Amino acid sequence: MPLSEDQIAELGKQTLEARKLSYSPYSNFAVGAVLVSSSGEFIAGANVENACYGAGICAERTAMVKAITSGIKSFIAVGVASSAGTTTSPCGICRQFLREFAPVIDVYMFSEDGSYVLEPLTTLLPRSFGPSNLNIAEPLP
Numbered sequence: 001m002p003l004s005e006d007q008i009a010e011l012g013k014q015t016l017e018a019r020k021l022s023y024s025p026y027s028n029f030a031v032g033a034v035l036v037s038s039s040g041e042f043i044a045g046a047n048v049e050n051a052c053y054g055a056g057i058c059a060e061r062t063a064m065v066k067a068i069t070s071g072i073k074s075f076i077a078v079g080v081a082s083s084a085g086t087t088t089s090p091c092g093i094c095r096q097f098l099r100e101f102a103p104v105i106d107v108y109m110f111s112e113d114g115s116y117v118l119e120p121l122t123t124l125l126p127r128s129f130g131p132s133n134l135n136i137a138e139p140l141p
């Protein structure tokens with residue numbers, strides 16, 4: 001289900017704002033991500049780094065973990081924005097993580113001015129691996 005122009009504008013605003021939640025003293029690369037649930041809720045996340053670099057977590061996974069552990073389980077879109085100013089796409093781990101819960105989610109990658117590039121996750125992660133490959137039912141509709 002595509003977002004309306006108003007929803008896209010709101011998603012861009014909230015995604016750019018979510019960068020302020022970032023804890024990124026090592027990279028100084030702040031990333032915000034906001035999920036849009038099927039019922040229209042916005043769930044924000046940001047990257048959280050760690051002195052043990054590998055223990056950090058990206059914004060997209062932070063948002064998804066917040067949503068899932070809040071009982072929100074169906075998503076139609078995710079916004080991503082970084083402090084780079086230009087569009088930033090989700091890393092490979094996040095593409096896989098999003099796929100578990102939202103295999104056909106639309107990914108909006110926002111620039112500083114609110115313009116965006118839209119790619120469905122199915123394009124960013126073709127021939128993806130998921131629960132059905134393990135003969136497990138997909139967890140969500």
Ligand SMILES: [Zn+2]
Pocket residue numbers: 058059060061090091092093094095
């Ligand atoms: Zn990532």
